[in-house]
Amino acid sequence: MTVDGPASATTVLRRTVLLVAVINLAYFGIEVVVAVAIGSVALLADSVDFLEDTAVNVLIALALGWSLAARARVGRVLAIVILLPAIAVVVQLVLKVGDPQAPAALPLMLAAAGAAVVNLVCALLLARIRAAGGSMVGAAWLAARNDVVINLAIVAMGVITLWIGTGWPDIVLGTLIVVLNGRAALEVWRLAGEESLAARALEGDDLDDD
DSSP, rough: OSSSHHHHHHHHHHHHHHHHHHHHHHHHHHHHHHHHHOOOHHHHHHHHHHHHHHHHHHHHHHHTTTTTTHHHHHHHHHHHOOOHHHHHHHHHHHHHHOOOOOOOOHHHHHHHHHHHHHHHHHHHHTTTTHHHHHHHHHHHHHHHHHHHHHHHHHHHHHHHHHHHOSSSSHHHHHHHHHHHHHHHHHHHHHHHHHHHHHEEEHHHHHHHHO
């Protein structure tokens, strides 16, 4: 990837994260339809993760070139964006526990395999720019990479569901994905806190110089 200066580098970064956002949004639409149709909590939680990744990458595009203080504020917004949709999945989990029917395994596995491919593509796109994109792009890359593992776990869960014929594997994995989303929110909040402290330190340096 060749750039001619800071402005060109920012343009490349912004275009890349926006492309990743569009890809995530498109697959969110596919996965949420399949999840609702087959009654899979794990797949629903994973579809929410695609929506979260869409929001994260859009906000990263908006934040590129901003000050550390502004990026810290955006980071806190990201944390909230990651955490709030998980509430809807928690509600579905509670309902599923009361009626643990097994989701249709074949469409579950196909949707999860497709999600793994999509997340791998996004991880490769973000890997090209993560060194120049700062902590937020690095966090987005880590999320996409980790999502591939989750998608493969859903495929494995589909195989187990075929074997035992109940919805409990779906419930257990759905719970795990919700917990991971909560941890991701905390990590983004921590990174935002670090950038806020760095911004304050820079302001202190400026005051000292004056």
